[in-house]
Amino acid sequence: MSTNTITKQKERRGFGFYARIYRKILVQDLKSKMSYRADFVISTIGMIMTNLSGFVTFLILFKNFPSINGWDYHHMLFLYGFSLIALTPVQCFFDNNWNLRFQVQSGDFIKYCFRPINVFFYFMSEVFDVKGLGQLAFGVGTLVYAWVNIGIPVTPLVILKLLLFLLTASLFMIAIMNAAAATCFWIVGSGYVMVIMFRFKDFAKYPSNIFHGVFRILFTFVIPIAFVAYYPSLAILESDNIPVLTWCAPALGVLFFYLSYKFWMLGVRKYDFTGS
Amino acid sequence: MNLKRHLALTRAGIMESLQYRLGTAVTLFANLIYLVLVYFLWKAIYASAGTDVVNGMTFTDTMIYLILATALFNFLEMFVVWDMSRSIQSGKIILDLLKPMNFRTYTFWSYSGSHVVLFALTFVPTFIVVMIVTNGAIPMGINLLYFVIATVFALIVNFSMEMIVATICLYTESTWGINIVKETIVLLLSGASIPLAFFPEVFRQVVEYLPFRAVYDIPLTILLEKNGTDTLEGLLPMFGLQLAWCVILTLAGVLFWNHSVRKITVNGG
Numbered sequence: 001m002s003t004n005t006i007t008k009q010k011e012r013r014g015f016g017f018y019a020r021i022y023r024k025i026l027v028q029d030l031k032s033k034m035s036y037r038a039d040f041v042i043s044t045i046g047m048i049m050t051n052l053s054g055f056v057t058f059l060i061l062f063k064n065f066p067s068i069n070g071w072d073y074h075h076m077l078f079l080y081g082f083s084l085i086a087l088t089p090v091q092c093f094f095d096n097n098w099n100l101r102f103q104v105q106s107g108d109f110i111k112y113c114f115r116p117i118n119v120f121f122y123f124m125s126e127v128f129d130v131k132g133l134g135q136l137a138f139g140v141g142t143l144v145y146a147w148v149n150i151g152i153p154v155t156p157l158v159i160l161k162l163l164l165f166l167l168t169a170s171l172f173m174i175a176i177m178n179a180a181a182a183t184c185f186w187i188v189g190s191g192y193v194m195v196i197m198f199r200f201k202d203f204a205k206y207p208s209n210i211f212h213g214v215f216r217i218l219f220t221f222v223i224p225i226a227f228v229a230y231y232p233s234l235a236i237l238e239s240d241n242i243p244v245l246t247w248c249a250p251a252l253g254v255l256f257f258y259l260s261y262k263f264w265m266l267g268v269r270k271y272d273f274t275g276s
Numbered sequence: 277m278n279l280k281r282h283l284a285l286t287r288a289g290i291m292e293s294l295q296y297r298l299g300t301a302v303t304l305f306a307n308l309i310y311l312v313l314v315y316f317l318w319k320a321i322y323a324s325a326g327t328d329v330v331n332g333m334t335f336t337d338t339m340i341y342l343i344l345a346t347a348l349f350n351f352l353e354m355f356v357v358w359d360m361s362r363s364i365q366s367g368k369i370i371l372d373l374l375k376p377m378n379f380r381t382y383t384f385w386s387y388s389g390s391h392v393v394l395f396a397l398t399f400v401p402t403f404i405v406v407m408i409v410t411n412g413a414i415p416m417g418i419n420l421l422y423f424v425i426a427t428v429f430a431l432i433v434n435f436s437m438e439m440i441v442a443t444i445c446l447y448t449e450s451t452w453g454i455n456i457v458k459e460t461i462v463l464l465l466s467g468a469s470i471p472l473a474f475f476p477e478v479f480r481q482v483v484e485y486l487p488f489r490a491v492y493d494i495p496l497t498i499l500l501e502k503n504g505t506d507t508l509e510g511l512l513p514m515f516g517l518q519l520a521w522c523v524i525l526t527l528a529g530v531l532f533w534n535h536s537v538r539k540i541t542v543n544g545g
Contacts, residue, residue, distance in 0.1 A: 042453030053464045064474045069320045192299050196306040203313050210320035
């Protein structure tokens with residue numbers, strides 16, 4: 001292939017190019033999933049069960065305690081629904097991160113480096129987790145219920161704001177999981193890092209002003225759990241008194257995502273160099 | 277029964293789990309941070325409640341209960357389901373089945389090593405920290421001995437549940453799904469995520485007779501001397517329930533396994 005054609009090809013690789021590839025790989029993934037139908041059904045039931053049990057815990061908590069740090073039942077539900085929706089993209093589109101360490105260890109990961117497309121994109125596009133959609137449905141239901149009960153007015157501006165901040169919030173969790181998964185390029189068997197981060201996410205659904213001191217800084221700027229629901233949702237809940245950190249959230253989300261992507265790709269380069 | 281053979285498996289397990297020192301250290305550290313989060317959450321919850329005692333549980337009681345439940349969870353966590361599905365896929369299970377030892381016994385004792393290590397590395401440090409921080413809120417006496425006995429029962433009940441779930445996986449070829457269903461049910465109904473004392477009355481009466489409670493709630497209730505477990509009359513029903521579930525689940529597990537083991541298909545194994 002002459003240099004000329006390569007440049008030409010590169011020029012054509014815009015958003016459309018990647019969207020087309022994503023669709024093709026996605027269809028293959030869904031086909032292969034449907035061939036294990038029992039597994040698919042049971043996994044979906046499992047996902048619904050986790051969400052249900054989260055709700056039961058929540059209800060039991062509020063049966064005993066009227067509010068948490070000034071947050072009443074409906075505001076907490078709002079936060080809960082918000083966090084469920086914000087956690088959907090990481091579940092649906094970035095689930096392959098969980099397989100990264102196995103692929104790196106076995107050496108199968110090398111196949112991603114040989115394709116003439118972005119390694120990160122190709123790796124993530126291989127798995128679309130349908131179970132995440134169940135979580136999305138739960139989240140939307142909860143959010144709408146809380147929304148109606150709090151009585152937030154529905155205007156195009158508020159909806160636009162909601163979508164922007166949901167997108168922002170989801171970037172933070174994606175960044176956390178990317179970075180956690182990428183540790184496997186340096187540490188053998190680093191699965192526990194992902195497990196730990198995944199456990200921390202359970203605290204995203206609580207107002208993060210319950211944390212104090214060092215831990216507040218830790219969970220705002222280092223492991224940005226506070227941005228998965230708390231700060232972004234304040235844009236809707238306290239629309240006349242929005243804190244500075246909420247305004248910064250979109251920019252910070254992009255920054256965190258970019259850094260995690262760079263970290264991930266740094267791991268890939270390190271992997272290349274070992275020649276394994 | 278040759279105890280020496282079994283203890284050899286325990287020793288191998290101890291050595292194996294000490295291999296991953298970095299992982300253990302990081303997990304320990306992360307657990308501490310996790311516990312701090314639990315602490316902040318419940319401090320805020322109790323601060324908003326306005327009263328010190330809710331459903332017979334003070335803030336300190338709840339903290340000790342939840343922290344030790346997390347510590348117990350880390351120490352009791354088994355990966356029987358994952359390991360079995362992997363060894364079926366790789367065909368290794370054939371070698372395990374051919375071993376001159378009952379498969380169930382073999383599995384139990386090969387996990388015992390990691391239990392010993394995790395008990396020493398996660399449970400004991402957590403327990404000591406809680407003891408110092410709460411300044412004598414945990415009663416120190418014969419209840420510690422009862423707690424250890426209850427924990428051994430809890431271990432057996434937990435193992436039996438794991439084995440039954442692992443056997444179900446032989447049929448479904450689904451590991452993640454079955455495992456998450458099991459984990460969710462156990463964590464909720466055993467009181468590990470929210471103390472059983474907070475459950476609504478009707479719900480609690482049902483949950484009290486289920487086996488899940490035998491894993492976390494009973495050992496912790498005994499340790500904290502709640503629900504009259506400081507007397508023999510209060511203690512015996514607890515142990516009775518645990519023992520009953522040990523027997524029932526072990527029997528059910530053995531029968532189910534013997535019936536299902538013939539069905540194992542190893543592709544190209």
